[in-house]
Amino acid sequence: MTxxxxxxxxxxxxLIxxxxxxxxxxxxxxxxxxxFYFSPTDIKDGKAPIGHKFRAGGLVVAGSVKRDGTKVQFVVTDNKENFTIxxxxxxxxxxxxxQGIIALGKLDSNGMMIADQVLAKHDENYMPPEVQDSLHK
Structure with a gap:
């Protein structure tokens, strides 16, 4: 070979x-x-990964919001299943x-989502497509 x-x-x-x-x-x-997005039903069925970030959403259940300083705990539903954030x-x-919300965070070992970010819909007619789909399943 030269x-x-x-x-x-x-x-x-x-290069390769x-x-x-x-x-x-x-x-x-x-x-x-x-x-990935998971509905409350998906989370209750065990489809959401424990310890990995994902998005979840639904409607905030009336009477479920509990505040302690800046810490807030509330329940979200897709009209079939509920889970706590x-x-x-x-x-x-x-x-x-x-109200319809989307939360970004991780699921702990107790099945509760620890959210890093919570997003609320921005007007009375808008609902994130993922939430709308999970409510109509």
């Missing part, structure tokens, strides 16, 4: 390795940032009982 061919072969091998490593890192980053922070101004 010196020129050898150097081309090394270059091609390095570089592209493979880049693709692997991109897929890993994408996989870590994907957040705990959030430590300032809730959106539009958050109230009977």
């Amino acid at each position: 010196k020129k061919r050898k150097s081309r072969l090394y270059l091609i091998i390095l 390795i570089g592209v493979s490593v880049s693709a692997g890192l991109a897929l890993k980053a994408f996989n870590e940032n994907v957040m 705990e959030f430590d922070g300032i809730l959106p101004d539009l958050f109230r009982e009977g």
Whole structure:
């Protein structure tokens, strides 16, 4: 093998390795940032991952909101199943009982979601598509 061919072969091998490593890192980053949506029924059926971030939503059950300083605990329903969400922070101004919400967080071992973020619908006619679909199942 000539010196020129050898150097081309090394270059091609390095390029293949570089592209493979880049693709692997991109897929890993994408996989870590994907957040799936689960309805209260899905969560009660055990489909939601414990200890991994996901989105969940439904309607806030009337009379279920309990506040303790900035910590808030409330129950969300899809009119079939209920589950509890705990959030430590300032809730959106539009958050109230009977309102559609989406929470982003993790499920603990007791089946309660520890939310990092709570989003409320932004007007009286809008409902996130995931929540609307889970309410009509």
